[in-house]
Amino acid sequence: MSPVIEARALTKRYGGLAAVDGVEFSIRAGECFGFLGPNGAGKTTTVRMIYCASPVTAGDLRVFGIEVGDRPREIKARIGVCQQEDTLDPDFSVRKNLTVFARYFGIPAARAEERSRELLEFMGLWERKDARIRELSGGMKRRLAIARALINDPDLLILDEPTTGLDPQSRHQVWDRVRGLRRQGKTILLTTHYMDEAQTLCDRLVIMDHGKILVEGPPVDLVRSRVGKEVVEVEGYPPGLVQHARQSGWTFESDTGRLFIYTDSGEAVFTVIAHQFPSERCTVRTAGLEDLFLKLTGRELRE
Ligand SMILES: Nc1ncnc2c1ncn2[C@@H]1O[C@H](COP(=O)(O)OP(=O)(O)OP(=O)(O)O)[C@@H](O)[C@H]1O
Numbered sequence: 001m002s003p004v005i006e007a008r009a010l011t012k013r014y015g016g017l018a019a020v021d022g023v024e025f026s027i028r029a030g031e032c033f034g035f036l037g038p039n040g041a042g043k044t045t046t047v048r049m050i051y052c053a054s055p056v057t058a059g060d061l062r063v064f065g066i067e068v069g070d071r072p073r074e075i076k077a078r079i080g081v082c083q084q085e086d087t088l089d090p091d092f093s094v095r096k097n098l099t100v101f102a103r104y105f106g107i108p109a110a111r112a113e114e115r116s117r118e119l120l121e122f123m124g125l126w127e128r129k130d131a132r133i134r135e136l137s138g139g140m141k142r143r144l145a146i147a148r149a150l151i152n153d154p155d156l157l158i159l160d161e162p163t164t165g166l167d168p169q170s171r172h173q174v175w176d177r178v179r180g181l182r183r184q185g186k187t188i189l190l191t192t193h194y195m196d197e198a199q200t201l202c203d204r205l206v207i208m209d210h211g212k213i214l215v216e217g218p219p220v221d222l223v224r225s226r227v228g229k230e231v232v233e234v235e236g237y238p239p240g241l242v243q244h245a246r247q248s249g250w251t252f253e254s255d256t257g258r259l260f261i262y263t264d265s266g267e268a269v270f271t272v273i274a275h276q277f278p279s280e281r282c283t284v285r286t287a288g289l290e291d292l293f294l295k296l297t298g299r300e301l302r303e
């Protein structure tokens, strides 16, 4: 089966800045694919090219097998987008935000009403159908934006940071709906800064930085192959530990005051530290996506 999205040497330049710098990826039908990366990595720029909102500078980008520059209308008709920033219309009610949007897709009025009701129920917003946008909480607005992205029953759903700023309950509700959509067979492209979100939702993901893709794969495999099984985190350790770590060939990193040792045998490392390098705090935990993310993109602040 041909991929839903295929990018080859995809590049976007803004003046001298390569915001997306020769990336290659391929997204299969029915999978949830994640884009992770620090602020300014190029995630939004990449997805904007996919939904034909921003022209490609160089390289190839095919969506549903169509080159994005060729027949953008055909592509847009089959995509639903929930943008990073709020683009709801503040002058309209909740329900009207959906029905007006449906018109852009040429959906007949009666069908638009029906579809809006289904989607508001699906996203748990039916009781608020007559509310004004300004009366909604941040979480409700995000859910409405997702409902709106589904109005044309898209094959591909693009969610650019769908849960930023949401409380844990709302995030879990959104995750639950995303899983439901995936079960319905929709292809989902998601950007996020939440590692748990990527871990729980994404079949595969990429981590980007400075416009380039650093790694690609299923989250569990990436963590296992690039970080290891466990992380030993040490605080308030004696200076000799770093030298010992080096001599023992451990893979490790440090920030101010903490040492992170990436290993497949956390207990053994822990025992050595406990006996030979008594520290204020030493914990062994399972390695996760955040460890991989920080290992690849560093601990320095971005723009
Ligand atoms: N319209 C534009 N004109 C000039 N530069 C831009 C434009 N849009 C984005 N950029 C730059 O391109 C780079 C990538 O931005 P992008 O918005 O794709 O990052 P991102 O990975 O989505 O970041 P975030 O996590 O903060 O949303 C940044 O350096 C940004 O300043």
Ligand SMILES: [Mg+2]
Residues within 6 Å of the ligand: 043, 044, 045, 084, 160
């Ligand atoms: Mg962004």
